[in-house]
Amino acid sequence: xxxxxxxxxxxxxxxxxxxxxxxxxxxxxxxxxxxxxxxxxxxxxxxxxxxxxxxxxxxxxxxxxxxxxxxxxxxxxxxxxxxxxxxxxxxxxxxxxxxxxxxxxxxxxxxxxxxxxxxxxxxxxxxxxxxxxxxxxxxxxxxxxxxxxxxxxxxxxxxxxxxxxxxxxxxxxxxxxxxxxxxxxxxxxxxxxxxxxxxxxxxxxxxxxxxxxxxxxxxxxxxxxxxxxxxxxxxxxxxxxxxxxxxxxxxxxxxxxxxxxxxxxxxxxxxxxxxxxxxxxxxxxxxxxxxxxxxxxxxxxxxxxxxxxxxxxxxxxxxxxxxxxxxxxxxxxxxxxxxxxxxxxxxxxxxxxxxxxxxxxxxxxxxxxxxxxxxxxxxxxxxxxxxxxxxxxxxxxxxxxxxxxxxxxxxxxxxxxxxxxxxxxxxxxxxxxxxxxxxxxxxxxxxxxxxxxxxxx
Numbered sequence: 001x002x003x004x005x006x007x008x009x010x011x012x013x014x015x016x017x018x019x020x021x022x023x024x025x026x027x028x029x030x031x032x033x034x035x036x037x038x039x040x041x042x043x044x045x046x047x048x049x050x051x052x053x054x055x056x057x058x059x060x061x062x063x064x065x066x067x068x069x070x071x072x073x074x075x076x077x078x079x080x081x082x083x084x085x086x087x088x089x090x091x092x093x094x095x096x097x098x099x100x101x102x103x104x105x106x107x108x109x110x111x112x113x114x115x116x117x118x119x120x121x122x123x124x125x126x127x128x129x130x131x132x133x134x135x136x137x138x139x140x141x142x143x144x145x146x147x148x149x150x151x152x153x154x155x156x157x158x159x160x161x162x163x164x165x166x167x168x169x170x171x172x173x174x175x176x177x178x179x180x181x182x183x184x185x186x187x188x189x190x191x192x193x194x195x196x197x198x199x200x201x202x203x204x205x206x207x208x209x210x211x212x213x214x215x216x217x218x219x220x221x222x223x224x225x226x227x228x229x230x231x232x233x234x235x236x237x238x239x240x241x242x243x244x245x246x247x248x249x250x251x252x253x254x255x256x257x258x259x260x261x262x263x264x265x266x267x268x269x270x271x272x273x274x275x276x277x278x279x280x281x282x283x284x285x286x287x288x289x290x291x292x293x294x295x296x297x298x299x300x301x302x303x304x305x306x307x308x309x310x311x312x313x314x315x316x317x318x319x320x321x322x323x324x325x326x327x328x329x330x331x332x333x334x335x336x337x338x339x340x341x342x343x344x345x346x347x348x349x350x351x352x353x354x355x356x357x358x359x360x361x362x363x364x365x366x367x368x369x370x371x372x373x374x375x376x377x378x379x380x381x382x383x384x385x386x387x388x389x390x391x392x393x394x395x396x397x398x399x400x401x402x403x404x405x406x407x408x409x410x411x412x413x414x415x416x417x418x419x420x421x422x423x424x425x426x427x428x429x430x431x432x433x434x435x436x437x438x439x440x441x442x443x444x445x446x447x448x449x450x451x452x453x454x455x456x457x
């Protein structure tokens with residue numbers, strides 16, 4: 001049920017029988033080459049994503065080798081493509097140019113992965129190329145009703161059929177019967193995502209040679225900032241099987257979220273109605289919520305977990321690894337550490353002994369407001385301006401404003417002693433109480449933080 005949007009594929013080719021190969025007659029060379037290419041196209045008719053590939057490569061290559069060596073040369077060029085070099089060549093290319101390149105190169109053996117969110121931009125770009133394209137989506141069984149309605153709207157708008165992939169019913173049944181419907185709130189979302197998303201995706205990609213995603217470098221803190229526009233998929237396998245058998249295209253990798261939305265508005269593209277309700281990043285209903293002013297878009301996903309855990313496993317190969325050097329400072333993939341945050345004269349930089357002393361004091365001369373942060377966390381980066389402004393306003397008020405870097409080797413201590421759940425965590429240390437009070441709201445604007453301080457003064 002491939003999603004096709006091109007008049008060039010409006011009529012289906014009849015399957016050529018293998019027995020007809022014996023009927024080839026020695027005609028002129030050009031005619032034979034044309035026949036060999038046409039036969040190759042017939043083999044590549046759209047097939048279901050979830051179908052196990054049935055390959056009989058011995059037929060067409062033997063005919064091509066016998067009568068048209070140029071066909072063999074084309075195949076060899078595809079296999080030896082240097083995708084690192086291609087990514088460099090396309091680094092400054094537009095999303096439309098990248099999309100056109102991807103569809104032209106892989107034909108019906110490439111498909112767009114559509115989540116039902118702003119990645120509808122991918123479908124619009126594919127539509128604008130005028131080439132045939134396929135779209136698939138992972139139906140986890142727990143999507144919002146608005147997302148299902150949006151799928152239907154997209155199909156009608158573009159005249160396509162989305163190829164839906166579903167999780168294995170037996171595996172879902174075993175997970176729910178063993179751990180309940182909402183186990184991910186207690187022990188993390190990875191197990192549920194593996195059953196409902198990663199495994200169905202793996203099945204889908206086994207029927208393809210390439211796929212197209214809506215990954216952007218600005219989407220997730222510390223995980224997607226080095227996404228290339230095209231790459232050999234480092235995690236999943238494609239039609240041929242084995243490492244390097246699948247190519248991953250990320251046409252909007254270099255776009256900002258605002259640029260995506262400007263494009264959608266300009267082209268009058270239908271969007272998920274959840275966006276109007278404050279949702280930016282949209283996934284399953286139990287694990288997605290609206291974001292508030294000052295929050296990063298991924299804070300609406302798996303909000304009960306650490307900021308760096310906000311990935312479901314579909315793009316595991318693009319997650320950057322952390323390495324700690326001898327001083328405990330964080331280096332990402334061996335690069336220079338992120339610049340520190342909250343560097344303002346009104347914000348006190350607490351060391352480990354400093355925060356420990358603050359914990360021990362029962363009668364303090366002043367109250368303290370402390371943010372537990374990590375420089376790489378975009379949620380922390382997003383609240384830097386409001387926190388610094390608050391610190392300036394509280395000068396001379398009897399409230400000290402401070403920060404404590406709680407990642408790396410300090411994280412276990414912060415989790416055990418400072419109620420760290422995810423970054424950022426904000427604590428208020430009252431003057432006459434040894435126990436700090438945790439700020440539980442997701443609102444991190446100046447007025448909300450000031451109201452929290454005033455309520456405890």
